[in-house]
Amino acid sequence: MPRRRTKTLAEAAPKPHQKVCEAAGCRLPGEFRAPLARDRLNEYRWFCLEHVREYNKKWDYFAGLDAEAIEQHIRADTTWRRPVWPLGGRRSGGPHVHDPLGLADDAGLGEKPPPKMDGSEQLTMAEREALEVLELSWPLTRADLKTRYKALVKLHHPDANGGARAAEEKLKEINAAYSTLRASENVRAA
Numbered sequence: 001m002p003r004r005r006t007k008t009l010a011e012a013a014p015k016p017h018q019k020v021c022e023a024a025g026c027r028l029p030g031e032f033r034a035p036l037a038r039d040r041l042n043e044y045r046w047f048c049l050e051h052v053r054e055y056n057k058k059w060d061y062f063a064g065l066d067a068e069a070i071e072q073h074i075r076a077d078t079t080w081r082r083p084v085w086p087l088g089g090r091r092s093g094g095p096h097v098h099d100p101l102g103l104a105d106d107a108g109l110g111e112k113p114p115p116k117m118d119g120s121e122q123l124t125m126a127e128r129e130a131l132e133v134l135e136l137s138w139p140l141t142r143a144d145l146k147t148r149y150k151a152l153v154k155l156h157h158p159d160a161n162g163g164a165r166a167a168e169e170k171l172k173e174i175n176a177a178y179s180t181l182r183a184s185e186n187v188r189a190a
């Protein structure tokens, strides 16, 4: 079992200065980058979280590749990322595909966890604590996470608690937990 690499939020979302989401009409900070094209992975567009998700969904990363080429991309991906595809032996070396946004997952090819494993054994200590803070159980989908987060923010927002210091602290804790799980590769996209 390869050592799991945990992405920090800072890695997943580098903080550029003064970037604004490129989606039409959106004024949120453009904190998340998306590659321009498969053969131009070092050139980026910048979006807010909502719009980078949308962009990734629409963008067919594997367009124009045949099955063998797609598999090669996926194998290369597993050399630095948790191998989510049961493709047998891993090959070291080979092309290095940087996939910080889980684009391969968005292509619908990463939805096959090994049998009899719910993924919880992969969770880091931070992820387990985050689940506790948000009072969530495993397994968890991104949709569940978002719904729970929104509910908790409403409940603990200082504005809804007369600006109470305790609410502010609790909200910070909730935000940190949400960031941890939002950046987690263990949380299913569905």
Ligand SMILES: [Zn+2]
Binding pocket: 021, 022, 023, 026, 027, 028, 047, 048, 049, 050, 051
């Ligand atoms: Zn946006």
